[in-house]
Amino acid sequence: MAKKMHDTPNLDQLESGPWPSFVTGLKDLAKDKDYVVDLLGQLEESYQTKKGYWKGGTVGVFGYGGGVIPRFTELKNADGTPKFPDAAEFHTLRIMPPPGMHYDTDTLRKFCDIWEEHGSGLIAFHGQSGDIMFQGATTENVQKSFDEINEMGFDLGGAGPAVRTSMSCVGAARCEQSCYNEAQAHRAVLNTFLDDIHRPSLPYKLKFKFSGCPNDCMNAIQRSDIAVIGTWRDNIRTDEELAKKWFAKHGMDELVNDVVARCPTKAFQVKELSKIKAGEHTSTVAVNDTHGIEISNQDCVRCMHCVNVMTGALAPGKDKGATVLVGGKSHLKIGGLMGTVVFPFIKLDTEEEVASLVDYAERHIDFFAENALEHERSGEMIERIGLANYLDAMEIEVDPAMVNSPRMNPYVRTDGWEDEVAKINAKKQAA
Amino acid sequence: MNQAVQAAPAAKRKPKETGVPENTKYLHPTLLKNYGNWRYHDRPRPGVLHHVAHSGDEVWSVRAGTQRQMDVHTIRKLCDIGDNFAEGRVRFTIRSNIEYIVTDEKKVAPLIAELEKNGFPVGGTGNSITMIAHTQGWLHCDIPGTDASGVVKALMDELYDEFRREEMPNRVHLSTSCCEINCGGQADLAVIVQHTKPPVINHDLVANVCERPTVVARCPVAAIRPAMVNGKPSLEIDESKCMCCGACYPPCPPMQINDPEFSKLAIWVGGKNSNARGKPTFMKMVAAGLPNNPPRWPEVGAVVKNILTVYKDDARPWERLADWIDRIGWPRFFEKTGLPFTKYLIDDWRGSRYNLNASAHIRF
Numbered sequence: 001m002a003k004k005m006h007d008t009p010n011l012d013q014l015e016s017g018p019w020p021s022f023v024t025g026l027k028d029l030a031k032d033k034d035y036v037v038d039l040l041g042q043l044e045e046s047y048q049t050k051k052g053y054w055k056g057g058t059v060g061v062f063g064y065g066g067g068v069i070p071r072f073t074e075l076k077n078a079d080g081t082p083k084f085p086d087a088a089e090f091h092t093l094r095i096m097p098p099p100g101m102h103y104d105t106d107t108l109r110k111f112c113d114i115w116e117e118h119g120s121g122l123i124a125f126h127g128q129s130g131d132i133m134f135q136g137a138t139t140e141n142v143q144k145s146f147d148e149i150n151e152m153g154f155d156l157g158g159a160g161p162a163v164r165t166s167m168s169c170v171g172a173a174r175c176e177q178s179c180y181n182e183a184q185a186h187r188a189v190l191n192t193f194l195d196d197i198h199r200p201s202l203p204y205k206l207k208f209k210f211s212g213c214p215n216d217c218m219n220a221i222q223r224s225d226i227a228v229i230g231t232w233r234d235n236i237r238t239d240e241e242l243a244k245k246w247f248a249k250h251g252m253d254e255l256v257n258d259v260v261a262r263c264p265t266k267a268f269q270v271k272e273l274s275k276i277k278a279g280e281h282t283s284t285v286a287v288n289d290t291h292g293i294e295i296s297n298q299d300c301v302r303c304m305h306c307v308n309v310m311t312g313a314l315a316p317g318k319d320k321g322a323t324v325l326v327g328g329k330s331h332l333k334i335g336g337l338m339g340t341v342v343f344p345f346i347k348l349d350t351e352e353e354v355a356s357l358v359d360y361a362e363r364h365i366d367f368f369a370e371n372a373l374e375h376e377r378s379g380e381m382i383e384r385i386g387l388a389n390y391l392d393a394m395e396i397e398v399d400p401a402m403v404n405s406p407r408m409n410p411y412v413r414t415d416g417w418e419d420e421v422a423k424i425n426a427k428k429q430a431a
Numbered sequence: 432m433n434q435a436v437q438a439a440p441a442a443k444r445k446p447k448e449t450g451v452p453e454n455t456k457y458l459h460p461t462l463l464k465n466y467g468n469w470r471y472h473d474r475p476r477p478g479v480l481h482h483v484a485h486s487g488d489e490v491w492s493v494r495a496g497t498q499r500q501m502d503v504h505t506i507r508k509l510c511d512i513g514d515n516f517a518e519g520r521v522r523f524t525i526r527s528n529i530e531y532i533v534t535d536e537k538k539v540a541p542l543i544a545e546l547e548k549n550g551f552p553v554g555g556t557g558n559s560i561t562m563i564a565h566t567q568g569w570l571h572c573d574i575p576g577t578d579a580s581g582v583v584k585a586l587m588d589e590l591y592d593e594f595r596r597e598e599m600p601n602r603v604h605l606s607t608s609c610c611e612i613n614c615g616g617q618a619d620l621a622v623i624v625q626h627t628k629p630p631v632i633n634h635d636l637v638a639n640v641c642e643r644p645t646v647v648a649r650c651p652v653a654a655i656r657p658a659m660v661n662g663k664p665s666l667e668i669d670e671s672k673c674m675c676c677g678a679c680y681p682p683c684p685p686m687q688i689n690d691p692e693f694s695k696l697a698i699w700v701g702g703k704n705s706n707a708r709g710k711p712t713f714m715k716m717v718a719a720g721l722p723n724n725p726p727r728w729p730e731v732g733a734v735v736k737n738i739l740t741v742y743k744d745d746a747r748p749w750e751r752l753a754d755w756i757d758r759i760g761w762p763r764f765f766e767k768t769g770l771p772f773t774k775y776l777i778d779d780w781r782g783s784r785y786n787l788n789a790s791a792h793i794r795f
Contacts, residue, residue, distance in 0.1 A: 014726055025502035028504050029502045100458075109510055124499050124501070125523045128616065155451070172469075187450070191450035
């Protein structure tokens with residue numbers, strides 16, 4: 001039995017209602033832990049005063065420089081002692097999950113046992129960067145709990161100016177839209193940079209995210225410095241059995257209004273079967289005895305919409321790989337940036353092909369470490385120096401797939417034009 | 432660098448720098464067997480995904496909402512359900528929903544019943560409003576303007592039925608963020624703290640706590656400059672330039688940006704992560720000035736519900752919030768939702784000219 005609970009009139013109101021309540025969970029923990037009794041006390045005070053009361057500090061585990069988020073209470077009595085002394089230290093361990101966030105119950109139970117013994121008993125699955133967040137341990141217990149979690153085969157994630165924990169979607173494990181082995185790429189890239197994850201020494205944070213298709217379930221384009229998005233080069237595959245099944249259920253109105261009309265490049269047409277033209281770059285499939293679908297794959301931008309609506313009837317092609325974008329981030333400091341295409345297509349089937357992605361990542365991080373200003377993200381650095389200079393440094397050839405349109409102003413010095421044309425022509429001839 | 436505070440030397444154990452673990456040992460055996468060979472999926476009912484492999488194997492995934500910040504008793508309860516009613520393998524989605532994977536369709540209904548009996552709503556698939564991506568807030572963050580878990584609990588209580596149904600025009604992703612850094616991320620609809628007053632500086636502390644050049648460099652509008660105040664080196668703010676973003680607060684806690692009254696909440700709409708149909712989009716601010724009103728933030732809930740109700744009634748199938756507004760236009764969005772379009776919603780940050788209407792395209 002723990003000590004008496006503090007009054008929590010505000011938090012109590014978050015116990016009613018149908019959604020699972022974190023307050024009820026905390027109160028459950030507080031039955032046995034003075035630690036959580038005082039945590040609830042401090043949280044209630046925040047609800048009353050509308051102020052936060054945690055400050056950072058310096059707490060870590062032996063051998064690593066980051067991965068623990070230190071929190072010390074700032075809520076003090078007049079004499080300087082903590083108002084809620086049992087929760088005066090409330091540090092979080094960020095632990096990297098397996099790709100796709102798959103677990104067996106045995107592993108989850110072991111996490112619970114460790115955290116019940118050494119920590120608050122509060123675990124978040126998962127934080128916004130993808131970490132399992134073991135929330136709430138005293139400075140003394142951080143090392144003990146890390147040692148036990150580490151012995152289970154789990155490692156600390158990133159914090160501060162470091163390579164951060166990554167996320168990959170469920171992908172090939174359970175999704176028909178998967179275009180590469182997300183888990184393999186995720187581990188190959190991240191595990192190359194363990195030193196940069198565990199010992200923060202970059203100009204600022206650097207995030208990778210891995211989505212298996214352009215649905216981008218990991219939100220990689222908007223919030224990762226390097227986004228790896230599955231895609232394919234050949235034609236959309238078709239399955240007549242499933243196409244007819246879909247049509248029988250949904251009919252012509254839905255096919256026209258929900259699929260044809262929503263194709264962003266008008267690559268998707270419905271035609272009478274007799275008018276459908278097969279071709280090297282055309283996908284065709286009948287939906288009933290009179291009508292069928294004709295997709296011009298050279299016009300298709302792999303947006304996924306028709307494949308999402310008619311899953312199975314339509315599917316990504318067989319020549320799969322990924323598009324790589326660089327520079328996504330949120331507002332601070334110059335405003336939100338989405339990633340920019342730097343590789344329209346790479347293959348990721350073999351270990352060598354995955355290694356070439358890792359090689360690019362290494363060259364990017366080297367360049368970032370050397371050229372970014374303090375607290376500058378990759379996207380801001382590229383905005384400052386211009387994409388062309390970045391590509392030069394990375395030895396990546398320019399490609400019109402990298403831009404929405406060519407430049408709209410004349411403010412560029414073009415006296416190297418002939419040399420560039422000569423280089424492109426020489427390359428064409430050599431090919 | 433962070434090794435100043437350590438356990439006793441005897442306890443020093445070298446970490447096993449193993450990195451990201453392999454997921455194969457955690458995968459359901461049927462997922463491992465059919466890895467990369469799935470044919471299609473459908474959704475027999477809200478909260479259930481049915482995947483069929485090219486081998487003919489089938490799996491059902493039952494998805495349930497959680498509170499994300501879970502106590503060990505809750506996690507053990509979820510494990511008990513996984514062991515007794517499913518097949519011992521689970522995964523979590525990016526929005527903190529748990530998924531149970533089973534190979535026997537007969538297990539689906541009892542599993543759903545057990546989850547709901549224990550208070551875990553089954554849903555969050557397809558055209559539902561799924562669980563809110565959120566941050567830490569007062570529970571753990573060092574710079575929060577508001578709470579996270581509490582806002583989410585209050586909103587999800589309101590949106591509970593839509594989580595368990597698939598009746599929205601398309602999927603709806605929500606996020607909340609406790610400061611303008613927006614850790615909650617881009618979403619169809621986001622609730623984000625919006626400060627309205629410049630930071631209040633404790634000049635006694637700046638010199639000892641803050642690396643002043645770093646703080647000066649952090650300001651997006653160059654409003655901060657070094658100054659001597661009361662004989663001490665400190666910082667001052669050009670309040671006519673300051674747009675109250677709070678970027679100076681993390682590197683310099685004596686520049687307090689959070690204020691119980693003047694830290695307000697804003698609502699943003701139309702973020703889309705996916706490339707489906709149009710390219711990904713950033714969300715746009717459509718309402719601000721909402722009070723930070725714990726424990727249930729009713730004013731925020733009312734605006735969120737209003738926008739989502741109008742969207743649900745008016746959007747066509749497969750239109751995400753951004754797609755819907757693309758079709759009806761911003762004037763009609765503000766008209767239909769009744770939200771005031773104020774001058775503060777006209778972008779004046781860099782690149783803002785591309786957000787202005789440079790055409791005669793007007794809907795009447």
